[in-house]
Amino acid sequence: MNTLVFNSKDIEIGDEMSKFWKDYPDIERELEYVKETMQKVSKSSEQYLNNSFDYLYSTGGKMLRPAFLIIGSLFGTKNVENAENIRQLAAAIEMLHSATLVHDDIIDESYLRRGKESIHSKYSKEYAVYMGDYLFSQCFLMLSEFDISHTLLKELAKGISMICKGEMIQNQYRYNLDISVRKYLKIISGKTAALFAASLSAGANETDLDSKQIKKIAKAGHHIGMAFQLTDDLLDYKSDEKTLGKEVQSDILRGYYTLPIILSLNSEYSSDIKKILLKDTLKKEDISLLIELTQKSGAIDKTEEMAERYTKKAIEDIQGLPDSKGKNILLEIIPKLLKRNY
Amino acid sequence: MNTLVFNSKDIEIGDEMSKFWKDYPDIERELEYVKETMQKVSKSSEQYLNNSFDYLYSTGGKMLRPAFLIIGSLFGTKNVENAENIRQLAAAIEMLHSATLVHDDIIDESYLRRGKESIHSKYSKEYAVYMGDYLFSQCFLMLSEFDISHTLLKELAKGISMICKGEMIQNQYRYNLDISVRKYLKIISGKTAALFAASLSAGANETDLDSKQIKKIAKAGHHIGMAFQLTDDLLDYKSDEKTLGKEVQSDILRGYYTLPIILSLNSEYSSDIKKILLKDTLKKEDISLLIELTQKSGAIDKTEEMAERYTKKAIEDIQGLPDSKGKNILLEIIPKLLKRNY
Numbered sequence: 001m002n003t004l005v006f007n008s009k010d011i012e013i014g015d016e017m018s019k020f021w022k023d024y025p026d027i028e029r030e031l032e033y034v035k036e037t038m039q040k041v042s043k044s045s046e047q048y049l050n051n052s053f054d055y056l057y058s059t060g061g062k063m064l065r066p067a068f069l070i071i072g073s074l075f076g077t078k079n080v081e082n083a084e085n086i087r088q089l090a091a092a093i094e095m096l097h098s099a100t101l102v103h104d105d106i107i108d109e110s111y112l113r114r115g116k117e118s119i120h121s122k123y124s125k126e127y128a129v130y131m132g133d134y135l136f137s138q139c140f141l142m143l144s145e146f147d148i149s150h151t152l153l154k155e156l157a158k159g160i161s162m163i164c165k166g167e168m169i170q171n172q173y174r175y176n177l178d179i180s181v182r183k184y185l186k187i188i189s190g191k192t193a194a195l196f197a198a199s200l201s202a203g204a205n206e207t208d209l210d211s212k213q214i215k216k217i218a219k220a221g222h223h224i225g226m227a228f229q230l231t232d233d234l235l236d237y238k239s240d241e242k243t244l245g246k247e248v249q250s251d252i253l254r255g256y257y258t259l260p261i262i263l264s265l266n267s268e269y270s271s272d273i274k275k276i277l278l279k280d281t282l283k284k285e286d287i288s289l290l291i292e293l294t295q296k297s298g299a300i301d302k303t304e305e306m307a308e309r310y311t312k313k314a315i316e317d318i319q320g321l322p323d324s325k326g327k328n329i330l331l332e333i334i335p336k337l338l339k340r341n342y
Numbered sequence: 343m344n345t346l347v348f349n350s351k352d353i354e355i356g357d358e359m360s361k362f363w364k365d366y367p368d369i370e371r372e373l374e375y376v377k378e379t380m381q382k383v384s385k386s387s388e389q390y391l392n393n394s395f396d397y398l399y400s401t402g403g404k405m406l407r408p409a410f411l412i413i414g415s416l417f418g419t420k421n422v423e424n425a426e427n428i429r430q431l432a433a434a435i436e437m438l439h440s441a442t443l444v445h446d447d448i449i450d451e452s453y454l455r456r457g458k459e460s461i462h463s464k465y466s467k468e469y470a471v472y473m474g475d476y477l478f479s480q481c482f483l484m485l486s487e488f489d490i491s492h493t494l495l496k497e498l499a500k501g502i503s504m505i506c507k508g509e510m511i512q513n514q515y516r517y518n519l520d521i522s523v524r525k526y527l528k529i530i531s532g533k534t535a536a537l538f539a540a541s542l543s544a545g546a547n548e549t550d551l552d553s554k555q556i557k558k559i560a561k562a563g564h565h566i567g568m569a570f571q572l573t574d575d576l577l578d579y580k581s582d583e584k585t586l587g588k589e590v591q592s593d594i595l596r597g598y599y600t601l602p603i604i605l606s607l608n609s610e611y612s613s614d615i616k617k618i619l620l621k622d623t624l625k626k627e628d629i630s631l632l633i634e635l636t637q638k639s640g641a642i643d644k645t646e647e648m649a650e651r652y653t654k655k656a657i658e659d660i661q662g663l664p665d666s667k668g669k670n671i672l673l674e675i676i677p678k679l680l681k682r683n684y
Contacts, residue, residue: 044507048514103475107468126449126513129471133445133478134506140482141499144492157479157486164476165386171468172390 016114020062020336024329027067030087034066037091041138052123052131056098059116064337065097065199066090068224072203072217074326080206085146089206092142093199096160099135100167102128107171108254136160152205159198166190174255177265177274184262185226193225200224204326216317220330223314227338230307233258237291237300252290253282259306261290263299273297311338358456362404362678366671369409372429376408379433383480394465394473398440401458406679407439407541408432410566414545414559416668422548427488431548434484435541438502441477442509444470449513450596478502494547501540508532516597519607519616526604527568535567542566546668555663562659562672569652569680572645575600579633579642594632595624601648603632605641615639653680 021028035057042053069090073080080086104110105118106128112118120128139160143153170187173179200221204214236251237260251258257265257277264273273293276286294300311334318330363370377399384395411432415422422428446452447460448470454460462470481502485495512529515521542563546556578593579602593600599607599619606615615635618628636642653676660672 046511046514049507049510100475103471107471124513126516127510129445129449130506130510130513132475133442134503134510136475136478137499137503137506141496141503144495144499147492150486150489153486154483157483161476161479161483164472164479165391168391168469168472168476169388171466171472172388174468 016061017063021067024333027070027329030070030083030090031063031067033087034063034070034090034094035060037087038095041091041095041142052119052127055122056102056119056131059114060094060098061114063094065195066094068196068199068221069093069203071326071329072200072221073206074329075204075213075217075321075324076207076209076326077322077324078208082206085148086203086206088142088146089148089202090199092139093156093195093202095135095142096139096163097195099132099139100163102132102135104167106132108250149205152202156198156202159194162190162194166192166194170256173257175257175277177257177277179257179262181259181262181266184257184259188226188229189222192229193222196225196228197221209321213321216321220314220317223310223317224334224338227307227310227314230259230303230310231338233260234300234303234307236260237294252277252287259303260294260299263302264294264297267297267299269293269297307338358403359405363409366675369412369671372412372425372432373405373409375429376405376412376432376436377402379429380437383433383437383484394461394469397464398444398461398473401456402436402440403456405436407537408436410538410541410563411435411545413668413671414542414563415548416671417546417555417559417663417666418549418551418668419664419666420550424548427490428545428548430484430488431490431544432541434481435498435537435544437477437484438481438505439537441474441481442505444474444477446509448474450592491547494544498540498544501536504532504536508534508536512598515599517619518599519619521599521604523601523604523608526599526601530568530571531564534571535564538567538570539563551663558659558663562656565652565656565659566676566680569649569656572601572649572652573680575602576642576645576649578602579636594619594629601645602636602641605644606636606639609639609641611635611639649680 017031018028021031038057039054042057043050067090070086073086101113102119105113106120106125110118111121118128119131123131140157143156166187166189169183170191173183173187197218198221201214201218204217209217233251236258252261261273261277264270273290276282276290276293279286282290315331315334318327318334321327359373360370363373380399381396384399385392409432412428415428443455444461447455448462448467452460453463460470461473465473485498508529508531511525512533515525515529539560540563543556543560546559551559575593578600594603603615603619606612615632618624618632618635621628624632657673657676660669660676663669
């Protein structure tokens with residue numbers, strides 16, 4: 001196994017949520033309500049538990065998934081009647097996402113999340129396992145506690161199940177040099193795109209859109225999720241020479257071979273790349289060479305093209321829907337979200 | 343932290359389920375269907391995943407919780423119409439229970455479960471974390487996929503949430519010498535009794551019993567669960583001198599101070615017991631002395647009395663319900679279940 005080092009990507013101090021949504025005060029305000037809901041439902045008579053949840057929520061990111069749920073609810077021609085329903089749904093989705101992050105950090109031995117200590121590092125691995133389980137169960141309790149249709153509940157449960165399966169499969173393919181492009185796309189479809197699709201469509205489900213339109217929104221969510229993940233994958237390969245020394249290629253070191261690596265393993269540079277990846281410890285020079293080879297092989301360009309293709313598909317899906325506030329916002333933030341790194 | 347050793351309690355080879363239910367062929371047959379359902383819903387196109395689920399299910403125990411659900415469904419005056427519903431519910435409950443065991447084994451560093459390698463030991467810790475998550479999510483998916491009332495769904499979700507919270511609190515109180523009897527009973531109420539109550543009442547919910555009667559069944563389940571946990575706690579203290587050397591007091595070594603220890607910490611032997619528990623490593627002699635002191639203090643007798651009190655309460659609850667097949671079976675197996683160790 002390769003050595004693990006802190007990932008400089010993680011060190012982003014400040015309130016990501018406010019920064020990202022500053023041009024959309026309505027969304028930002030709703031996300032604040034969502035945060036409050038999460039805090040409220042996690043409250044118990046155990047002070048220790050309360051503190052740990054407050055801490056967890058203070059390390060929150062952009063809150064993309066609940067934001068997508070809210071944006072989905074703005075796709076109708078009328079205002080959604082029950083704003084409280086949307087907040088509850090959004091909080092449930094974010095708690096689920098938090099559960100997966102708390103467990104991911106244990107597995108990846110990440111000691112920092114967004115510049116703050118991760119849960120297993122601040123408390124303990126044991127506590128982090130149970131905290132993730134509790135967040136899962138709270139998500140489900142919230143979903144069951146209020147009035148959503150059986151169909152929606154089933155869709156959300158399917159989404160949750162797909163995420164967990166995606167994580168299992170991804171974990172099984174760690175350090176595997178033979179993973180195919182097809183398999184990789186299937187993994188990220190479950191691990192990332194499923195929740196984007198579920199969030200957008202769960203929100204849209206509360207509007208007056210018909211089922212065909214809701215399916216289209218789900219498809220858009222899937223495409224955004226795919227593009228989002230590929231864009232994230234590219235982070236490891238887009239650092240220029242000046243920052244290269246500092247940048248740690250965390251995915252590679254952790255045995256997660258993402259699309260740039262997979263594509264370059266199918267290129268003429270395959271054997272050189274394999275030689276590096278099979279080393280016990282990767283030095284800075286190895287990483288530099290790896291990035292160079294990936295670029296030379298055209299894999300970076302191809303990954304970018306693929307991300308762009310998914311983005312275009314998402315935009316097409318959305319443009320096919322009736323005009324609405326949600327449509328405007330989504331079309332505006334897509335470039336902001338998916339072009340941020342290149 | 344105390345040293346960890348294999349727990350001889352774990353080494354029970356053979357098919358526990360068939361052995362325990364051999365006098366109840368109807369229950370045994372239904373449990374076989376439940377097993378099939380679990381296998382069916384876990385199937386995917388990933389052979390590796392399939393093998394790991396087959397392995398997990400091959401290490402199954404008595405399947406008490408799904409059996410309780412089935413027994414609950416036999417409390418009505420008529421046969422339950424939809425046997426398939428009961429099997430699905432029972433499978434969902436057992437998958438949830440499996441999820442908690444898979445995660446517990448990681449935390450307790452248990453390398454064996456019922457004489458076979460535990461999941462994290464056979465596969466990896468990473469895989470075990472995700473497998474538990476996936477089992478949780480499959481449980482939710484199954485609950486959401488078929489036709490149960492919103493009230494029942496909410497009750498089950500609450501039960502699941504209570505289990506996870508119980509585990510978090512229990513973990514927080516590890517190695518804590520100041521845990522009160524009241525706090526301990528609250529922990530096991532969440533960790534163990536909640537699922538017994540949920541299983542029995544979810545089954546009864548499918549019958550023609552009224553809500554008051556279903557509440558009574560839930561109460562019986564709670565009392566059985568409490569007695570079951572206290573009986574289990576006593577295992578560590580009931581070994582005679584001959585087996586003492588071999589028997590490992592796993593709960594104590596892992597920092598889980600159960601009722602016998604908690605009660606004796608409130609006795610005249612408190613300071614002697616504290617002295618032992620505060621040692622870095624516990625030797626055989628320490629354990630022998632600890633058990634001796636616990637017995638002398640009367641804590642073992644008191645724990646037994648308490649288990650008996652809960653058992654009596656459960657029997658009273660059940661006797662207050664109309665005659666039925668379920669009632670007969672439950673009254674027959676209670677002594678078998680709760681007297682097995684003393």
